[in-house]
Amino acid sequence: MTSLADAYASAREHWQALETSPVPIFFVGAATCGRAAGSGDTLDRLRAEIKARQLQAQVIETGCLGPCSLEPLMVVHKPGTPRVCFGNVGPAEAVQILQRHVLGDDPCAEWTLGSIGSASGNGTGTFSDHPMMRGQVRRVLANCGLIDPENVDHYLARDGYRGFLRALEIGGDQVVDLVRRAGLRGRGGAGFPTWRKWDTCRQTGADQRYLICNADEGDPGAFMNRSLIESDPHAVLEGMLIASLALGASKGYVYCRAEYPLAIARLKGAIAQMRALGLLGDNIQGSGFSFDLEIKKGAGAFVCGEETALIASIEGRRGMPQPRPPFPAVSGLWGKPTIIQNVETLANLPLILRNGPEWYAAVGTEGSKGTRSFALAGKVKRTGLIEVPLGTTLRQIVEEIGGGSSDGKPIKAVQTGGPSGGCIGAEQLDLPVDYESLAQAGSIMGSGGMIVIDEDTCAVDLAKYFISFTQNESCGKCPPCRVGTRAMLYLLERIVEGKAGIEDLRRLDALAVTVARGSLCGLGQTAPNPVLTTMRYFRDEYHAHVEQKQCAAFVCRPLVQHRIDAERCPGCTACVKVCPAEAIIGVRGEPHVIATERCSQCGSCLSVCPPAYAAVYRVSGELTRYEEIHAKKGKPGAPTEASAQLEAQSEELDQCS
């Protein structure tokens, strides 16, 4: 076992060596999001190229830097120059960058996002000045994308475990005080003040206490915790050490969902490294504090993110929540006082201990201190994992960081908190993002998911999507959730199918109340939130679906009819050939007609109609929606290359038949 002091020394050396490396280093983002974008191929190609050229160079796989829409990301260390971050680096681009930038002098500006550290001096700005990064304050995510998550030296070199060592120095009581003064609130959903949660547990005079890190992250579209664990696992584990010290817990579990294999692998590796450094086990670093850690994999149940269900799962029982009291802090795992903490909450602890509560509380609002990560997704130009001070407005996030609407259409709403949260209408974009403001607006901060929608998203369809999720994940124990969500789903389906009457809206309202008030646990209690908020901000959409059989977003297929504009249609027969229901009648050269009673509303005709004609349009209720004509060259309406090809094909086929 290496002594910690030695480990720090060698880590610093190692890190320095990297900083001043005389050979090029390619840091490629290879966490799950990067791999999903193809960084695996990029890595293969890069390595092959390096080998082929017999180059002296290092390739390091890192975690996620944040701008997921620009993945694969690659940071290049070219000796003698500031490091540069490149985006959209596929295999071909990686080779280009190697050739032109590393071996040559070309800055490869077309992929450059910015330099890391100081300005590059050649005109490209710094990465932190990139419009997506500018409004962010990356504290918890500071290491992500910049270190090799499997190399503990990197973590140690950047002050890893200093927070824990400080905690050992000052003792559990002081740690609690620091956390109280920092104002840290739980980042899992409810936002309960962390120190107070710990206090309840500390005050039980039990012989055994447990700390559980909740890495179940079940919200669809949420990936904050996954990203953090994959990119910087030790940040979370150090947090667990600190929390356990404060609580007097001698055993901890990381409950990680089985759908995160890379995160689990990283955790396993990190835990082994901790053990080797003497940071786990009996009498850690001679302090008298003993603590050990185990990973417990989830098994595909969203409900196991709920505290009592999670505890049941670890105990080997079916994950069904229990009524509370007793609260887990008093009687939890195996009947002992247990604290369950979110991944991000824990990752904040090393920062508080290292930098002090004043530093921590300098950012944020009165009631919501510190920063918070969000998984920004949806109809914005720049999606990814961001970290901002609490109190940042939705507008700042959506427009500045996110770059605004991805296709120029006005933003309709922002959905926060996943299936437990709600839609906040665009008129509230200046709302500061903090616990209280979001709650007042009818939503919740939740785990950090943030989905931006525009007019092409139907609010009713969105609510239906979330309800079908919660209905599927309901554990089945209590009728309000198990049956209530199914009943709400039934009504929502009738609404989107155009079969609902006005009394169905009243029934939906009443059911939402019954489910919210009657359910046993948070899953059921918050399941109606998407419905309640969309009915609050977009009630007119619901009414339009019911009264005019109209879907303004043209999403709800049963309410949308496809038609052909005779004035625009030149009769190219592209749609006739592609219609699976054989519902389009038309001869070459004559305007085609869609037989509505046969039409299945699949939309194939719409997608195949050449943009030069844009003859297929849609009708829903009283609304009509035409597509824009995009003439490529010559007069408006002139055939494009694509449509000419189609025409040629059609002629060929006609000649054959």
Place this chain on the structure above:
Amino acid sequence: MFEITKKREVAPNVHEIVIHAPAVAKKARPGQFIILMVDEKSERVPYTLCDWDREAGTVTLVVQEVGQSSRKLVLLRAGDQVAHLVGPLGVPLEIERFGTVALAAGCYGIGAILGIARAMKAAGNRVIAIVEADSHYLHYFRAELEAAADEFIQTTIDGSENIKGHSIDVVKRKLENGESLDRVIAVGCLFMMMLAGNVTKPFGVKTLVALNPIMLDGTGMCGACRVAVGEQTLFACVDGPFFDAHQVDWSELRDRRVAYSDDEIQAVARTDVAAPRRERAHARTA
């Protein structure tokens, strides 16, 4: 032996069984019934003839599992045989051009009125078929009845689909609205048929109901199926099964029907080991 050519559960606990019985199919008329024995040791049980196909030589029954014998029957599948089948029994319904005929039905009755509806329509009547079920999932034969009748109305007791309420509520509303009904025929449980009679009596509309007393020989000898209709004691097998609703002694019929309930329950209750084994074997090969 009589082969089952088609068998399916059309609604929970309601089974459609089509049996090859050419001699019966040839002579079957609306309102009649058959008696069958599943095997050599079975009870003789009467079932209404819901439909028949004279060319194919088949008869259609709609059966609900209510006891040991009906359970044996509904456990059979297409290709299995029924040991004995005799019919058609009972007095056929009068089929003439009456004008407007309303058929009210519930439970197995929904199947029972199919053949009647066709015949009434063929005779030139305007046929209104009104079917009721506890809930939407208990309705069946919708397409068949819609085709056979001029007007088809569905009700559900719990309001889960279409009109909330009973079929005879619809009949009552029609009569109250002045619609002229020349004949009402009701087939369903005792309670429903009793209500049918109560509803139409003040309006003086002739109402026929299919009575279902216990029955043994079915040819008028044993007297088990006697029912009190007005001043008379008649036999359901040879004088019925359809009788004037306004004259039936309902409480007597109800009491007589449960006279052997203890034995019937014993028959079902005595753990019939063979049936569960058969069912399990069925489930494995199904």
Place this chain on the structure above:
Amino acid sequence: MQLNIDNQTVTARSGESVLQCASRHGIAIPRLCSHSSLPAFGACRLCIVEIDGMRGTPASCATPAVEGMVVRTNTEALRDLRRGILQLILLEHPSACLVCDKHDLCDEFRPAAAKAGRTTGCHTCNNKAVCDVRVLADELELTDLPVPPVYRNLPLERSDPFIDRDLNLCILCGRCVRICKAQHGRGTIDFVGRGSQTRIGEAFGRSLSEAGCRFCGSCIDVCPTGSLADRYAKWYGAPSRFTATTCTLCDAACAVTVHTTAHERAVAARGVDPRVPICVLGRFAIPEFLNGTRRLKTPQIRVGSRLRDVPWQQALARAAEHLRPFVGDGFALVCDTTNTLEDRYVLYKFTRDVMRSPHYIELQPDARGVSRAGLPDGVRAALLTGPFVDHERLQQLDLLIVQDCYATATSELATVSLPVAVLSEVAGTWVDGDGRMRPLRKACRGPGTAKPDWEIISELARTMGETGFEYESAATIARDIGAVGARLRIRQTEAPIAATDPSRRRTHFRGHCLDDHVGGLSELNGVEPALATAAVGG
């Protein structure tokens, strides 16, 4: 400690829940999943209340009573919420009858449920007479449902012994799962699946027998709907009488409550203490055994090669006539200890004083309940109370009189065959395996004109001109022999060994193989049922 519930000051015991405290003070809170024998589960969400200082609507069953709590159990808001929750429960349970506008009229016309394969409403539900859900629907004034209900059409589970299950009626209160775990510590059944697919089942689709079910019937006892039912008793509705007596199928002598119908037919037996299970024999075998179709119902005498039904007087006269020549040690009487003390006293007295024979043979059944004996060499006439002796030996006798409950190969050999009332058809005193006296109380009528053993023998003695056999009742005999102070064995803590270990369960009673007369048992023991054939067992 003191609480305020609905403006009433009540005193709570330490460890009590709000629900328990309220119940004790006569404050009724609607509930479905809570049960006095089970720890709180908090699933049905009907027992919700408002408590000052607590968020939302906590479940009173799972909330410990705390000093100074202010609780409201019946506000308008709570009633509305409960009604909404009950409506949701009823979306997955055939509920049309509960919202039918002719509900009362129909109940009046035909109060009892009619039997059916699948239950599609209260009218065909085996639970109608005792259903908690119906009571609740009434209490909460249910009139309609918010969306169309769903019928899941799950297969009926009718192929396990004794227990019928219709999962389409299950409201997922979890009581069955909980009581099985509480009483047996094993998860024979549990919640399976989730969301709308949730149901109760065994792991890996096994049957109950395959999953190791002990068939104690406790799950049926706690099920609030007709979902779990005792196949034998389910269509009899509410029993008209409950009689606490002792099960004499083995020497554990568990106290059982026998349920009888208006026709005095025993249809079910249950353990007296709901927290402690009894074995499958006490729970399920008694009614089937008593109601078997091959019970001896009338006295019979041999005429030629056949046995003919005759009235008692005639049979006893014939028996007396045949017995007289064998007074002395050529006669033997064989019985076993399944007989009551009263029976055995009278049987002994008859052998000693009337037949003046030393051969009173009282058998002690072995661990499996089998009683077998030989007859001493000089015996040429015998009276047996069961098939205890080899057929060959019996064929050598000049006279055989049998008084028994079921026809057997033995009774087929008899000159006179007399029908006996057994188990809960008789009153008396019985001795259990620890030598303690237990009371038997008469719960139901025997078949035909069957009588208890002591009564038959007493009448026989009197027919033979003897005095000293004028007993009016078993109680009279009990007083005579000093069999007083018998107490029911109500087990407070442990289940009888036969309930947990099937290999320790008896297979025979009074010489009869129980498998032959209780179909579910033969199924359970993997034996080919004798019921299926016409063979007469022995």
